[in-house]
Amino acid sequence: MKLFQIEEPDGGPADSSAPGAAIGIDLDGAEVEVGFSVGGNAAVLADREGFERALPVPDAMAAPARWQEVLEAARIRAERALARPVSHAVIVLPSSGDAELLNKLREASEAAGLRVLRFSRTSEVPADITAALAAAILAEDLAPRPQ
Numbered sequence: 001m002k003l004f005q006i007e008e009p010d011g012g013p014a015d016s017s018a019p020g021a022a023i024g025i026d027l028d029g030a031e032v033e034v035g036f037s038v039g040g041n042a043a044v045l046a047d048r049e050g051f052e053r054a055l056p057v058p059d060a061m062a063a064p065a066r067w068q069e070v071l072e073a074a075r076i077r078a079e080r081a082l083a084r085p086v087s088h089a090v091i092v093l094p095s096s097g098d099a100e101l102l103n104k105l106r107e108a109s110e111a112a113g114l115r116v117l118r119f120s121r122t123s124e125v126p127a128d129i130t131a132a133l134a135a136a137i138l139a140e141d142l143a144p145r146p147q
Contacts, residue, residue: 018146019087019088019143019144019145019146020084020085020086020087020088021036021078021082021084021085021086021087021088021143022086022087022088022089022090022117022139022140022142022143023035023036023045023074023075023078023086023088023089023090023135023136023139024036024037024042024089024090024091024092024131024132024133024134024135024136024137024138024139025071025074025089025090025091025092025132025135026092026130026131026132026135027057027091027092027093027094027105028057028092028093028094028095028122028131029057029131030056030057031054031055031056031057032055032056032057032070032073032074033130033131033132034074034077034078034132035130035132035133035135035136036078036081036082036136037133037136037137037139037140038140039140040137040140042129042132042133042134042136042137042140043133043136044130044132044133045077045078045081045082046077046081047077047080047081048080048081051080053073053077055070055073055074055077056070057070058070060094060096060097060098060101064104064107064108064111065108067104067105067108068108068111068112070108071089071105071108071109071112071114072112072113074089074112075089075112075113075114086113086114087113087114087115088114088115088116088117088139088142088143088144089109089114089115089116089117089135089139090116090117090118090119090120090135090136090138090139090142091105091109091116091118091119091120091135092119092120092121092122092125092131092132092134092135093105093119093120093121093122094121094122095121095122095123097121102119105119106119117138117139117142117143118138118142120134120135120138
Protein backbone atom coordinates (compact mmCIF):
# COMPACT_ATOMS: atom_id res chain seq x y z
CA MET A 1 0.00 0.00 0.00
CA LYS A 2 1.33 3.43 -0.90
CA LEU A 3 0.12 6.62 0.70
CA PHE A 4 0.44 10.01 -0.94
CA GLN A 5 0.50 13.46 0.60
CA ILE A 6 -1.23 16.24 -1.28
CA GLU A 7 -0.51 19.88 -0.44
CA GLU A 8 -2.00 23.15 -1.54
CA PRO A 9 0.09 24.94 -4.21
CA ASP A 10 1.25 27.65 -1.79
CA GLY A 11 1.76 25.25 1.10
CA GLY A 12 4.57 26.43 3.31
CA PRO A 13 7.11 24.23 5.01
CA ALA A 14 5.79 21.79 7.59
CA ASP A 15 5.95 22.82 11.25
CA SER A 16 8.99 21.02 12.63
CA SER A 17 7.62 21.22 16.17
CA ALA A 18 4.39 19.42 15.23
CA PRO A 19 4.06 15.80 16.37
CA GLY A 20 4.79 13.12 13.82
CA ALA A 21 2.53 10.26 12.87
CA ALA A 22 1.46 7.62 15.38
CA ILE A 23 1.87 3.94 14.53
CA GLY A 24 1.01 0.57 15.99
CA ILE A 25 3.79 -1.94 16.61
CA ASP A 26 3.08 -5.62 17.25
CA LEU A 27 5.87 -7.37 19.16
CA ASP A 28 3.96 -10.59 19.81
CA GLY A 29 5.14 -12.91 17.09
CA ALA A 30 8.23 -14.01 15.24
CA GLU A 31 8.38 -10.80 13.17
CA VAL A 32 7.60 -7.19 14.12
CA GLU A 33 4.53 -5.81 12.34
CA VAL A 34 3.95 -2.07 11.92
CA GLY A 35 0.53 -0.59 11.26
CA PHE A 36 -0.85 2.84 10.45
CA SER A 37 -4.43 4.09 10.49
CA VAL A 38 -6.25 6.99 8.85
CA GLY A 39 -9.88 7.51 9.78
CA GLY A 40 -10.02 4.09 11.40
CA ASN A 41 -8.83 2.36 8.23
CA ALA A 42 -5.63 0.57 9.16
CA ALA A 43 -2.99 -1.14 7.06
CA VAL A 44 0.16 -3.07 7.83
CA LEU A 45 3.20 -1.23 6.49
CA ALA A 46 5.91 -3.03 4.59
CA ASP A 47 9.38 -2.00 3.56
CA ARG A 48 9.75 -0.46 0.13
CA GLU A 49 11.14 -2.61 -2.62
CA GLY A 50 14.90 -2.68 -2.33
CA PHE A 51 14.79 -1.77 1.38
CA GLU A 52 13.33 -5.02 2.70
CA ARG A 53 14.54 -5.88 6.15
CA ALA A 54 13.55 -8.75 8.39
CA LEU A 55 12.55 -7.56 11.85
CA PRO A 56 12.62 -10.57 14.15
CA VAL A 57 11.21 -9.92 17.61
CA PRO A 58 14.04 -10.17 20.15
CA ASP A 59 13.86 -12.50 23.11
CA ALA A 60 12.41 -10.85 26.23
CA MET A 61 15.85 -11.12 27.84
CA ALA A 62 17.57 -9.25 24.98
CA ALA A 63 19.62 -6.18 25.85
CA PRO A 64 17.93 -2.77 25.65
CA ALA A 65 20.20 -1.87 22.71
CA ARG A 66 18.71 -4.76 20.69
CA TRP A 67 15.16 -3.59 21.45
CA GLN A 68 16.15 -0.04 20.48
CA GLU A 69 17.51 -1.30 17.15
CA VAL A 70 14.25 -3.12 16.37
CA LEU A 71 12.06 -0.16 17.35
CA GLU A 72 14.21 2.23 15.29
CA ALA A 73 13.82 -0.09 12.31
CA ALA A 74 10.03 -0.15 12.84
CA ARG A 75 9.97 3.67 12.98
CA ILE A 76 12.08 3.93 9.83
CA ARG A 77 9.84 1.43 8.02
CA ALA A 78 6.84 3.61 8.84
CA GLU A 79 8.59 6.87 7.91
CA ARG A 80 9.60 5.48 4.53
CA ALA A 81 6.14 4.11 3.81
CA LEU A 82 4.37 7.28 4.95
CA ALA A 83 6.96 9.80 3.71
CA ARG A 84 6.62 11.71 6.98
CA PRO A 85 8.09 11.67 10.47
CA VAL A 86 6.81 9.21 13.06
CA SER A 87 6.98 10.16 16.72
CA HIS A 88 4.43 8.10 18.65
CA ALA A 89 3.44 4.45 18.99
CA VAL A 90 1.11 2.01 20.64
CA ILE A 91 3.03 -1.19 21.30
CA VAL A 92 1.43 -4.62 21.63
CA LEU A 93 3.43 -7.14 23.59
CA PRO A 94 2.82 -10.74 24.62
CA SER A 95 0.51 -11.35 27.54
CA SER A 96 3.46 -13.01 29.24
CA GLY A 97 5.53 -9.77 29.23
CA ASP A 98 6.50 -8.61 32.71
CA ALA A 99 7.31 -5.25 34.31
CA GLU A 100 11.01 -5.61 33.47
CA LEU A 101 10.18 -5.97 29.78
CA LEU A 102 7.85 -2.96 29.94
CA ASN A 103 10.60 -0.80 31.43
CA LYS A 104 13.10 -2.04 28.87
CA LEU A 105 10.70 -1.27 26.02
CA ARG A 106 9.84 2.18 27.39
CA GLU A 107 13.54 3.12 27.52
CA ALA A 108 14.29 1.58 24.13
CA SER A 109 11.32 3.38 22.56
CA GLU A 110 12.44 6.77 23.82
CA ALA A 111 15.99 6.08 22.59
CA ALA A 112 14.53 5.05 19.20
CA GLY A 113 12.66 8.36 18.90
CA LEU A 114 9.21 7.00 19.75
CA ARG A 115 6.96 8.22 22.54
CA VAL A 116 4.82 5.33 23.77
CA LEU A 117 1.16 6.29 23.89
CA ARG A 118 0.18 2.97 25.42
CA PHE A 119 1.32 -0.59 25.92
CA SER A 120 -1.31 -3.23 25.16
CA ARG A 121 -1.31 -6.96 25.66
CA THR A 122 -2.22 -9.41 22.94
CA SER A 123 -5.09 -10.62 25.13
CA GLU A 124 -6.63 -7.10 24.90
CA VAL A 125 -6.79 -7.14 21.10
CA PRO A 126 -10.16 -8.05 19.54
CA ALA A 127 -10.12 -11.46 17.86
CA ASP A 128 -11.33 -10.10 14.50
CA ILE A 129 -8.30 -7.87 13.82
CA THR A 130 -4.53 -8.30 13.88
CA ALA A 131 -2.61 -6.74 16.75
CA ALA A 132 -0.71 -4.32 14.49
CA LEU A 133 -3.94 -2.98 13.01
CA ALA A 134 -5.67 -2.68 16.38
CA ALA A 135 -2.63 -0.84 17.75
CA ALA A 136 -2.59 1.48 14.73
CA ILE A 137 -6.25 2.42 15.22
CA LEU A 138 -5.66 3.05 18.93
CA ALA A 139 -2.53 5.09 18.11
CA GLU A 140 -4.56 7.27 15.75
CA ASP A 141 -7.09 7.90 18.52
CA LEU A 142 -4.46 8.66 21.19
CA ALA A 143 -2.07 10.68 19.01
CA PRO A 144 -1.53 14.33 19.94
CA ARG A 145 -3.14 16.74 17.52
CA PRO A 146 -1.21 19.61 15.93
CA GLN A 147 -2.13 23.00 17.38
